[in-house]
Amino acid sequence: MNNSSPTAAAQPAPDVTVIMPCLNEVDSLTHCITNAKAALALIEKEYGLTGEIVIADNGSSDGSQALSESLGARVVPVPRRGYGAALIGGCEGAYGRFLLMGDADGSYDFTDGVAMIGRLAAGADLCMGSRFAGGIAPGAMPWKNRYIGNPLLTGILNLFFGSGIDDAHCGIRAITKPAFTACGLSSSGMEFASEMVVKASLLKLRIDQVPATLSPDLRDRAPHLRPWRDGWRHLRFLLMHSPTWIFGVPALLALLAGGALMSGAALEWLRPGTLPAIGAYWTLLGATLVTVGHIALLMALAGHLYSIRAGYRQPTLVTRLAARLASLESMLITGVGLVGAGLGVLAMVAWGWVHRDYQAAASLLPPALGTMLLTLGVQNALGGFLLAIIGGHEARFFDGLAESARAEGGGSAR
Numbered sequence: 001m002n003n004s005s006p007t008a009a010a011q012p013a014p015d016v017t018v019i020m021p022c023l024n025e026v027d028s029l030t031h032c033i034t035n036a037k038a039a040l041a042l043i044e045k046e047y048g049l050t051g052e053i054v055i056a057d058n059g060s061s062d063g064s065q066a067l068s069e070s071l072g073a074r075v076v077p078v079p080r081r082g083y084g085a086a087l088i089g090g091c092e093g094a095y096g097r098f099l100l101m102g103d104a105d106g107s108y109d110f111t112d113g114v115a116m117i118g119r120l121a122a123g124a125d126l127c128m129g130s131r132f133a134g135g136i137a138p139g140a141m142p143w144k145n146r147y148i149g150n151p152l153l154t155g156i157l158n159l160f161f162g163s164g165i166d167d168a169h170c171g172i173r174a175i176t177k178p179a180f181t182a183c184g185l186s187s188s189g190m191e192f193a194s195e196m197v198v199k200a201s202l203l204k205l206r207i208d209q210v211p212a213t214l215s216p217d218l219r220d221r222a223p224h225l226r227p228w229r230d231g232w233r234h235l236r237f238l239l240m241h242s243p244t245w246i247f248g249v250p251a252l253l254a255l256l257a258g259g260a261l262m263s264g265a266a267l268e269w270l271r272p273g274t275l276p277a278i279g280a281y282w283t284l285l286g287a288t289l290v291t292v293g294h295i296a297l298l299m300a301l302a303g304h305l306y307s308i309r310a311g312y313r314q315p316t317l318v319t320r321l322a323a324r325l326a327s328l329e330s331m332l333i334t335g336v337g338l339v340g341a342g343l344g345v346l347a348m349v350a351w352g353w354v355h356r357d358y359q360a361a362a363s364l365l366p367p368a369l370g371t372m373l374l375t376l377g378v379q380n381a382l383g384g385f386l387l388a389i390i391g392g393h394e395a396r397f398f399d400g401l402a403e404s405a406r407a408e409g410g411g412s413a414r
Helices: 026-047 064-070 083-092 110-121 143-161 177-183 192-202 227-240 243-270 280-310 317-325 328-355 365-390 401-407
Strands: 016-022 051-057 074-077 098-101 126-130 173-176 207-211
Touching: 016 026, 016 083, 016 110, 026 051, 026 064, 026 110, 051 064, 051 083, 064 074, 074 083, 083 098, 083 192, 098 110, 098 177, 110 126, 110 173, 110 207, 126 192, 143 192, 143 227, 143 243, 173 177, 173 192, 177 192, 192 207, 192 227, 227 243, 243 280, 243 365, 280 317, 280 365, 328 365
Parallel strands: 016 051, 016 098, 051 074, 126 207
Antiparallel strands: 098 173, 126 173
């Protein structure tokens, strides 16, 4: 096992790095480092891989750094505060090509990571631990985390991203160094746990899962985790990284409902008595839903475009279609056409109003339709400029995405 001696630089780089985030963990570090050494010995015996231990220190003031070094670990200072920031700093400072990370509070058994390293050596990019499969000791996890928070957030993550795991927030996991780099992780807080799984899923990396155990931690103070605050941070992270669910699905539902109401109102206007009457309020609601659905669709496209350009999402069927059809010019032309149509309908409304001696119209459909078309046109033109800006100030903002999607034969970052 490598350590921080002056001759370490001349030694071959280790294959495996065990990384622990640390903020004043002096009470549990001896146990954790000893346990990590045992795990590395098993890894070397099982797979012939060498290892090191890195303590990603987040500014401890209790002597954790000196204790870690005395026990043979290498300390990597991480000035940026937060659980995720510490792990990112530790992974960046790791020398190994396989990264095994776990908490420094004694709640995880690093020997559970031996099987994880085996999965990475066999071709996986990320291997998650599952506490629900491995066992949770009494008192190790609050009931609201075990029965509400974890299952709910993991279920949403699987629904949004198709990750196929049953414990997205397990604190012991392993990832290859190339996969870690490819994911471009940035979250400083507890949502780092979700970010790793989300981005690995979006990049179509191979994600495996093995059982892991959870024990009560060894500290005599409250944990850094704040269930409600950190639960919300995880949920908002999932929503922010899923433009399909936060924008696309509501857009589809709004367009379908609004289109049905407007179609019913139009049929009733053209052929009274064909359907139950669609009143003025329902007509106005239909026009509103169509405009809301349209802008939500533009937001979904913008979200997908940003994440593809940022490198953590692959092109989809929708973005490949947009690559063939959409450009700033096509959206401007469509927008101008919609504005023109809306102005035409509103001109007819004004003409009818004058010829009725300024009396109220019998139906709200024409003004609602004209206003809706006008709004859609303006949104389309402005949305075209937004997409062009996100796309790198290119008029053909989806250029190259279709080709890159066809060129992607697999997601492995190995």
